[in-house]
Amino acid sequence: MAIKMKKKSTSTDMTAMCDVAFLLLTFFILTATAKVPEVMPVDTPASTVQTKLPEKDLATLTVGNGKVFFDVKGKDVRKRTLELMSNKYGVKFSDDDQNKFASMESFGVPIQSLKQVLDAKPSERKNIIQPGIPKDSLDNQLAEWIQNARLANIELQDKELEIAIKGDAKEEYPVIKRVMDILQDQKINNFSLVTGLRGKEK
Amino acid sequence: MAELNTGDGGGKKGSGKVRSKKSNSKVDLTAMVDLAFLLITFFMLTTTLSKPQSMNLGLPDKDPDKDKNIDVKVDENRTMTILLGDNNKLVRYVGLLATPVAGGAPKDFAYGSDGIRKELLSRKEAVLQYTGNKDKGMIVIIKPSKKSNYRNLVDILDEMAIVNVPTYAIVNDFTPEETKLLGESASAEKTAPAAVPNP
Numbered sequence: 035m036a037i038k039m040k041k042k043s044t045s046t047d048m049t050a051m052c053d054v055a056f057l058l059l060t061f062f063i064l065t066a067t068a069k070v071p072e073v074m075p076v077d078t079p080a081s082t083v084q085t086k087l088p089e090k091d092l093a094t095l096t097v098g099n100g101k102v103f104f105d106v107k108g109k110d111v112r113k114r115t116l117e118l119m120s121n122k123y124g125v126k127f128s129d130d131d132q133n134k135f136a137s138m139e140s141f142g143v144p145i146q147s148l149k150q151v152l153d154a155k156p157s158e159r160k161n162i163i164q165p166g167i168p169k170d171s172l173d174n175q176l177a178e179w180i181q182n183a184r185l186a187n188i189e190l191q192d193k194e195l196e197i198a199i200k201g202d203a204k205e206e207y208p209v210i211k212r213v214m215d216i217l218q219d220q221k222i223n224n225f226s227l228v229t230g231l232r233g234k235e236k
Numbered sequence: 237m238a239e240l241n242t243g244d245g246g247g248k249k250g251s252g253k254v255r256s257k258k259s260n261s262k263v264d265l266t267a268m269v270d271l272a273f274l275l276i277t278f279f280m281l282t283t284t285l286s287k288p289q290s291m292n293l294g295l296p297d298k299d300p301d302k303d304k305n306i307d308v309k310v311d312e313n314r315t316m317t318i319l320l321g322d323n324n325k326l327v328r329y330v331g332l333l334a335t336p337v338a339g340g341a342p343k344d345f346a347y348g349s350d351g352i353r354k355e356l357l358s359r360k361e362a363v364l365q366y367t368g369n370k371d372k373g374m375i376v377i378i379k380p381s382k383k384s385n386y387r388n389l390v391d392i393l394d395e396m397a398i399v400n401v402p403t404y405a406i407v408n409d410f411t412p413e414e415t416k417l418l419g420e421s422a423s424a425e426k427t428a429p430a431a432v433p434n435p
Contacts, residue, residue, distance in 0.1 A: 048265035055272035062279035079390040083291040083397050097386075198290055203387035207320075207380040210389065211408065218295060226290035229390055 074103050076202040081229035091193045093183050098202035100209050101166025105140030106183045112136045114186035142166045177216050200228035314363050315375045321418035322383035333413055342417050347391050356399040373402035
């Protein structure tokens with residue numbers, strides 16, 4: 035009589051693992067934010083310093099080709115900033131415009147022509163030539179934007195706004211210096227420079 | 237795939253009864269789990285890696301009243317001045333330009349580990365030996381010229397962070413001699429100094 039070995043199943047129960055995997059997957063998908071294409075893509079210089087930028091309370095000044103673009107994080111802060119700016123320059127924006135502005139990324143137009151950009155569809159905004167925010171001493175709108183964004187942020191978040199400069203690697207130093215001077219005129223002496231990642235050289 | 241068929245396939249034949257075939261109630265989840273983990277990995281990496289890196293820069297107070305800007309006298313043996321020119325040109329001198337300390341005459345350097353970093357490291361050691369005080373380290377003065385670009389500035393600030401220079405400053409003053417060193421047209425820029433001590 036032959037002794038029969040009991041055959042064991044080689045399959046493991048994957049149900050629990052599958053559950054966990056999909057739970058995590060759902061979490062990561064939901065927390066991920068879609069990346070909106072940048073209006074002005076810049077090539078940031080690399081550095082070995084690895085400090086992450088904060089997610090909130092941040093204004094980014096993108097500098098490239100001598101033009102400066104402005105961006106503030108947070109929808110309510112953006113709205114309030116636009117409100118303050120429209121009061122200052124006497125340019126009216128409807129509620130619809132304000133909502134569009136809140137969900138927009140960085141922009142680089144004088145406030146007088148901001149409405150044109152807001153009226154365009156998000157997909158068409160890239161085609162509008164944005165001349166950058168005026169930053170010369172006669173019409174220093176950039177300083178006003180920064181000032182008002184700081185005010186709005188303190189009002190709503192009760193926190194000082196942090197400023198990051200995202201410059202193009204090929205940008206000439208005088209333009210960067212001009213932006214830094216504008217910041218320093220407002221007594222912002224501490225800010226971040228956005229850089230790319232570079233591995234440690236040995 | 238990962239399962240062997242253990243059930244009796246054939247059964248006895250010819251028993252006369254018509255049996256419905258038992259279908260396996262287990263679904264093979266291997267492929268699904270594979271896919272799920274692949275996507276998890278993707279989303280995890282993209283959420284954390286997409287955050288931009290940044291470098292902190294602190295500038296000192298700039299008082300509009302120039303009389304209040306106190307000039308700080310520093311030992312010239314501790315200072316190294318780095319001039320940034322166009323086309324990634326970099327000139328450094330130690331001490332005063334007219335009377336540089338030994339081995340500190342104006343010289344061209346390249347960016348990166350073989351160029352300026354070696355020099356910075358050796359000079360840092362020398363300064364520490366000279367002062368004999370840990371709190372009195374090297375002072376680096378960075379002078380970006382009008383034609384230097386932003387990459388140069390970030391590169392040199394990065395070197396400061398790598399070498400761990402205790403004090404460094406960005407100064408926009410250019411003397412005619414310094415402009416000559418960089419071989420640029422003599423359009424010396426005279427602006428208020430914007431010094432940057434490392435916090």
